[in-house]
Amino acid sequence: xxxxxxxxxxxxxxxxxxxxxxxxxxxxxxxxxxxxxxxxxxxxxxxxxxxxxxxxxxxxxxxxxxxxxxxxxxxxxxxxxxxxxxxxxxxxxxxxxxxxxxxxxxxxxxxxxxxxxxxxxxxxxxxxxxxxxxxxxxxxxxxxxxxxxxxxxxxxxxxxxxxxxxxxxxxxxxxxxxxxxxxxxxxxxxxxxxxxxxxxxxxxxxxxxxxxxxxxxxxxxxxxxxxxxxxxxxxxxxxxxxxxxxxxxxxxxxxxxxxxxxxxxxxxxxxxxxxxxxxxxxxxxxxxxxxxxxxxxxx
Amino acid sequence: xxxxxxxxxxxxxxxxxxxxxxxxxxxxxxxxxxxxxxxxxxxxxxxxxxxxxxxxxxxxxxxxxxxxxxxxxxxxxxxxxxxxxxxxxxxxxxxxxxxxxxxxxxxxxxxxxxxxxxxxxxxxxxxxxxxxxxxxxxxxxxxxxxxxxxxxxxxxxxxxxxxxxxxxxxxxxxxxxxxxxxxxxxxxxxxxxxxxxxxxxxxxxxxxxxxxx
Numbered sequence: 001x002x003x004x005x006x007x008x009x010x011x012x013x014x015x016x017x018x019x020x021x022x023x024x025x026x027x028x029x030x031x032x033x034x035x036x037x038x039x040x041x042x043x044x045x046x047x048x049x050x051x052x053x054x055x056x057x058x059x060x061x062x063x064x065x066x067x068x069x070x071x072x073x074x075x076x077x078x079x080x081x082x083x084x085x086x087x088x089x090x091x092x093x094x095x096x097x098x099x100x101x102x103x104x105x106x107x108x109x110x111x112x113x114x115x116x117x118x119x120x121x122x123x124x125x126x127x128x129x130x131x132x133x134x135x136x137x138x139x140x141x142x143x144x145x146x147x148x149x150x151x152x153x154x155x156x157x158x159x160x161x162x163x164x165x166x167x168x169x170x171x172x173x174x175x176x177x178x179x180x181x182x183x184x185x186x187x188x189x190x191x192x193x194x195x196x197x198x199x200x201x202x203x204x205x206x207x208x209x210x211x212x213x214x215x216x217x218x219x220x221x222x223x224x225x226x227x228x229x230x231x232x233x234x235x236x237x238x239x240x241x242x243x244x245x246x247x248x249x250x251x252x253x254x255x256x257x258x259x260x261x262x263x264x265x266x267x268x269x270x271x272x273x274x275x276x277x278x279x280x281x282x283x284x285x286x287x288x289x290x291x292x293x294x295x296x297x298x299x
Numbered sequence: 300x301x302x303x304x305x306x307x308x309x310x311x312x313x314x315x316x317x318x319x320x321x322x323x324x325x326x327x328x329x330x331x332x333x334x335x336x337x338x339x340x341x342x343x344x345x346x347x348x349x350x351x352x353x354x355x356x357x358x359x360x361x362x363x364x365x366x367x368x369x370x371x372x373x374x375x376x377x378x379x380x381x382x383x384x385x386x387x388x389x390x391x392x393x394x395x396x397x398x399x400x401x402x403x404x405x406x407x408x409x410x411x412x413x414x415x416x417x418x419x420x421x422x423x424x425x426x427x428x429x430x431x432x433x434x435x436x437x438x439x440x441x442x443x444x445x446x447x448x449x450x451x452x453x454x455x456x457x458x459x460x461x462x463x464x465x466x467x468x469x470x471x472x473x474x475x476x477x478x479x480x481x482x483x484x485x486x487x488x489x490x491x492x493x494x495x496x497x498x499x500x501x502x503x504x505x506x507x508x509x510x511x512x
Contacts, residue, residue, distance in 0.1 A: 025450075032424050117362040180354040187406075189357025242479050249448075249479045 004060075004102050004143055005170050005205055008232040008271045013291045016060045016104075016236050016274020017053035018284050024049075024064070034076035036068050039088040046092035054097050056281035057288030060272065061101045062145060063089035065136075066108035071120075071128040075111065086135035094140060104172070105136035105144045107158055114153055122157060129161035137166035145172040147210045147236070150186040152198055159202050172206040172234050172272070173199045179217045184224065192221060196228035208234035211276045213241060215253060215261040222268040232271040239278030251278025255286035262287045302328065306339030306371070311346055313363025315370045322371040332378040340368055340375075341387075341415045348414065352498035358406070365413035372415070386417045388508050391434045392443040393421035394477075395454035403477060404445035406497040411443075414501045427457035434462075434471050441504055445477040452479060456488040463489075472507045476500060 007014065024035050027045045038045055050061050068086045070079040078085065086105070093103045110128055112120035136144055144162050149155040155173060162171045175195050177184040184192055192209075199207045207229060209221045215237040225233055239251035239258060262273050273291060275283050302325050309317040318340075325335045347364045350356040379386065390411055394404045405420075412418045419437055421429060430442050442462070446452045455475050462468040472491040475484075485493035491507075494500035 113362065117359045182354045185354060185357060187358050189359060243481075 001099055001102065001142070005232070008206070012271070013266055014059040014272045015057055015284060015288045015291065016234070016272055017050075017056075017058040017062055018275035018279035018281065019238075019277050020049065020062065020064055020066070020106075021277070022280065023052070034067070034073065034078055036064060036066075036073065036085050036089070037076065037078060039064055039068075039085045039092070040081060043088050043092040046089060047096040050093045050096035052281045053284055054101050056284040057292070058274070058284050059101050060104050060143065060274065061093050061097055062104045062106040063093050063141070064106070065089045065132070066106045066147070067111070068135075069107065069110050069128045069132045071110040071112060071125060072108070082131050083135045086132055087139040090136060090139035090141050102142040103140070105132075105141040107132055107136075107144060107146045107162075108148050109150065109154060114151060122153065125154060126157045126161055129158045130165050133158075133162045133165035136162075137169060141166070141169060143170045143172060145174065145234075147172075147174045147176075149173070149175045150190070151188045152186075152190045152195060155195075156198065156202050159199065159204055163203055170205040171203070172208070173204040174208050174210040174234060174236060176211040177209055177217075177221055179213045179220075184217075184221055192224040193228045196225050196231075200229045200231055204231060206232045206234050206272065208236075208270070208272070210234075210236035210274075211238050214238070215240070215258050215265075219261060219264050219268055222265055222270045226269040233269055234272035234274070235265050235270050236272075236274035236276045237279075238276040239283065242278065253278070255283040258283050259286035259290035262290045266291055302330070303335065303339040303342070306335065307343030307346070310340060310343035310364055310367045310371070311350075313360060313367055315363070315367035318367040319370045319374065322374050326374065326378065332375050332382060333384050335371075336375055336379065336387075336415060340371055344368055344413050344415065348410065348498055348501055351410075352496075361413065362409060365409050368413045368415070387415040388441060388504065389417045389419070389437055389439040390441040390443055390504060391419045391421065391430060391437065391439045392445075393425035393430065394423045394445045394447070395425060395427075395451050395458075403447070403497070404443075407443060407445070407476065407494075407500045410497045410501045411504060414505065416441075416504065427454050427461055430458045431461045431465055431467065434467060435465070439471060441507060442471055442473045443500065443504070444473070444475050446475070446480060447477050448479065452477075452484065455480070455484075455490065459489045472504075474500065474503055 065086050070082040073079045110125050146158045218235045218237040239253040243250050306321045351361050392408050408418050408420045434442050444455050474492045475490045476494045482493040492503045494503045
C-alpha cells in the first residue's frame with residue numbers, strides 16, 4: 001500500500017471508521033465486561049466489524065484496543081494479557097482488510113489521573129503505553145491513533161512511547177475538547193493551540209480531535225487547529241450528544257447530516273474524517289460518498 | 300477573619316501544605332472548628348466550584364484544591380465529631396453498572412468531597428441493593444448514581460423503588476446523572492434530582508441541606 005502520509009501530503013481525503021463499542025454490544029459483549037477481552041475470545045467478531053467498515057468505504061480501520069494498555073486492563077485484572085490482546089486485535093483487522101485499508105492501532109487514556117493532580121506516576125503510565133506500542137509494532141499496524149486524550153501530559157507520554165517502541169509507524173493524536181462559552185478546552189484545561197504546538201513539536205504525524213460535542217463543533221475545532229499547525233488533520237466526531245427517545249439512547253446526527261458537514265471539514269483543511277460514538281457503517285458510507293472524488297474509489 | 304481568608308485563598312490555589320499549617324494555626328487560636336470549616340475551607344471551595352463552572356479553572360485546579368481540603372478535614376474531623384457537629388452530609392455514590400467512562404462519577408465524588416461532604420464511593424457496577432444497604436448502614440443523606448448506558452439506567456429506578464420499600468424514600472435524597480440520563484427520566488423514576496455536570500451536582504446536593512446545618 002502507498003504510504004499513508006504520502007497520500008495525505010498529495011491532498012487526498014481519507015475516511016476513518018465509526019464506533020466500536022455499540023458493534024461489540026450487538027455481538028455479545030456484556031455490560032461490565034472488558035471490551036478488549038473479546039480480542040482473546042472472539043477475534044471473528046473483530047474481523048466482522050472491520051469488514052463492515054471496509055465495505056462502507058473506510059480507508060483506515062481501528063483496532064479494538066482503546067483500553068488495551070496494561071494500566072487500563074488492570075481494572076479487569078487483564079494487564080498480563082496486554083501484548084496478546086493488542087496483537088490479536090491488529091491481526092484480526094489485518095486479516096479482514098488484507099491490504100485494502102490501513103490498520104490503525106487505537107490507544108486510549110490509561111484511566112488514571114497523573115501526578116501531581118492524581119496519584120499515578122507518569123513513569124508507570126509511560127511503561128504501560130510502551131507495552132501497547134511494542135505490540136502494535138510487532139503485529140504490523142500501519143498507523144497508530146492515540147485518541148480521546150484530555151491530559152496533554154498523558155498524550156505526550158503515549159506519543160513518546162509510540163515513537164520509541166514503534167519507530168517508523170506514523171502516529172495520529174486526537175484530543176477531546178468540550179465547547180464552552182470561553183472556547184474549546186479539554187476537561188484538564190488544554191486548549192487547541194497548546195495541543196497543536198506541543199504535539200507537532202513532539203513528533204506527531206497527524207493531529208486533530210475525536211468524540212466531542214457534535215460535528216458542527218468539530219468544524220470550529222479543525223479551523224482552530226489549522227491556525228496553529230501545518231500537520232495533516234484528522235477529525236473523528238461522535239454523532240452529537242446522546243438523547244433519550246422512548247427509553248432508547250439516540251445519537252441525533254444522521255449519516256446525511258454528518259456527510260454534509262464532512263465537506264465543511266474538508267474546506268477547513270481536514271485530511272481524515274471518521275466517526276466516534278453513535279456512528280456506524282451508514283455514517284461512514286455517507287461521509288465517503290460526500291468526500292471521495294469518484295465512485296471508483298469506493299471499496 | 301484574616302486567617303480564615305488566608306485558608307480560603309491558599310485552598311483556591313491548591314497549596315495543601317500551606318492550608319494544613321494555617322488550619323492547625325486556626326485550631327490553636329481556638330477558632331471554632333465549624334467556623335474554620337465554613338468560612339475558610341468551604342468558602343474557598345465554593346469559589347473553586349464557581350470558577351470551575353465558569354471554565355476559568357479546570358480539573359487539575361479542582362483536584363489540587365480538593366486535596367488541600369481533604370488534608371485540612373483530617374485535622375478538623377476529630378474536633379467536629381467531638382463537638383457533635385455533623386459533617387456537612389454523607390453521600391453514597393456509584394456507577395450503576397460498569398461503563399467505559401467513569402470519570403464523571405469520579406469527578407462528582409471529588410467535587411463533593413472538596414465541598415465538605417463525606418463521600419462513600421462504591422465504584423462501578425454497583426447493584427441496587429448495595430446502594431440501599433450502604434445508605435442504611437452509613438446513615439447517608441444522599442444517594443448519587445451515575446449511568447452511561449441506557450441498558451443500565453433501569454437500575455436507577457430499582458434503587459428508587461427499593462428506597463421506597465425500605466422506608467428510605469424522602470429521607471435519603473436520590474440524585475442521578477450520566478450521559479443518557481435526563482431531568483425527565485429522573486422525574487419519571489421518582490429520583491429527587493438530576494444533575495448535568497459535576498459542579499451542578501454539588502449545587503444540587505448542597506440544596507438538599509439547609510444553610511449552616
